Amino acid sequence: METLSKILVIIEPEQDSQLALDKAVRLARESGAELELLICDHNPYLEDGYYFDPLQARQLREEHVANHRQLLEEMATVIRAQGFTVSVDALWGNPPYKRIIDKVLKSGPDLLVQSSRHHEKISRLLLSHQDWQLLRYCPCPLLLVKDKPWPAHPVFVVAVDPTHVNDKPAELDNQLTAAGQKFAELTTGELHIFHSCYQPPVSGLYPVKVDLELYKQKTADILSNFSLSDEQLHIEEAEVKKSLPALLERLDASVLVMGAVSRSALDRFLVGSTAERLLDKVHQDVLVLKPEGFRDTVKKAMPTSL
Template sequence: MLRKIMVVIDQGQDDQPALDKAIRLARVSGASLELVICDHNTYLEDGFYFDPPQARLLRQEHVERNRLLLEDMALVIRQQGFTVEVDALWGNPGYQKVIEKVLSDKPDLLIQSTRHHEKIARLLLSHQDWQLLRYCPCPLLLVKDQAWPEHPLLVAAVDPVHSNDKPADLDHQLTGVAHALAKLTHGDVKLFHSCYQAPVSGVYPLVVDKALYREKTADLLAAFAIADDALFISDEDVRHSLPVFLQQQGASVLVMGAVSRAAIDRFFVGSTAEKLLDRVDQDVLVVKPAGFTDKVKKARPENL
């Protein structure tokens, strides 16, 4: 159930696809909106160019300009009957401030625009959306530039054999989120699973039993009254087969899970999400397993 949607506003952009989709979801769910800008400028730090009192004053003025910008946007949206709050944040790294805001305000969904990243940036996880993938405790919708059709298709990437140490109930969580979002948007849901196994010898691919995977997914389909033909099982590498499937089906949203990896105060989204985000043209809705919020709260500030 959506009660509050937080939107990260993309500064300096005329188009705001994240806000557009947030408004569509708020319209059909009755959720309130919270618009957030997180900004930082090294020149306004104490002692860089200005003494601390002057730098503090300039930062306050800068943040106030951002807040007024958000208020102008909110005024237009409120006139359409929506409940809208705004907050202008200051800090570096920006994703940390956004996560702190999520933890304090507890939105049901965080939406942010994302664009193609250069390869080196992906490897270094230097972009804010990559960090949000790792740390955001609530569902995170990373939207691209494509508008949703009247009846969008949502594809949930499931793993019925729970490989890669996924929590056993995460598939139900992913399917439930996709099902609920499809209901709100008058869309449809399909499930995708890649049972690809790398060749043992490096030459001959393994033969997989797709019927076995369908059997393991039967309970999941039944739980959400999803037809058997809405499940697609591929024996090809997910990095290639899933983007092709999404394109062929005309999907609008990919719903996938992100799990924490056991390491000291560090969280990773798993190799699948990292490899797919830039390969797909669709929006990506990332869902963390239950209990992830508590792990974020316990993380050291410097790692957040």
């Protein structure tokens, strides 16, 4: 993330607290980025033939979207008075995440910010929630905001994979670290690097001895490229699903930065495994980036065309 000139923020009209907007405003204040506020939702009661004939349903949908646009304009007026450049848009989408991705492709933001809340396990398995879909298909960096405010000097932890055992493109580690460093600079925060070198026991019984020095050598380029100290590197021998949440708590971190990579020949992004298992485990915000070039293939990656 070399620049941060435009931030798209998903507004939840039914929520009193707009922590995603608060954090986007903080980033915009320090970067000079313009803000775009978006409400995109869908109500099945307003579909043609559900309760209303097509003409009535269309009129009600238009009124619904117009009310949201008016709400956004009221919010934008307050933010503009503080010196920010703010635009607004309200959309009707079924499902909403597809319209949001379409908006990202047309608007070209450097960052999409959305609130994320705890999901029940069955919902995660069925991938029915909007944030799971955005994790897979959003072509720009995506910041999923939890309910934890940022302190004056937030801590950002970047999860890297220098061994590339998970087929992660080598450049993605640098991309992730650069994004973490950018956010840390904008918020006068701290940056830390995490890697789990966990090796499953042989035959499920005999522990594998890990050469920590070897893993430090593999991360040496990252430390050098971004002028980071050894104290900012955390190589853990435990499984990532245990060691990473534990590190985040020890550092009192605010944001976890991680990458999403393609897991199939169909270019379907299954953030997989790791990101999906961790999203509800950690209390921190999650910043997810795709490898360079995903924007050009996002429509092919979607299960159906936009």
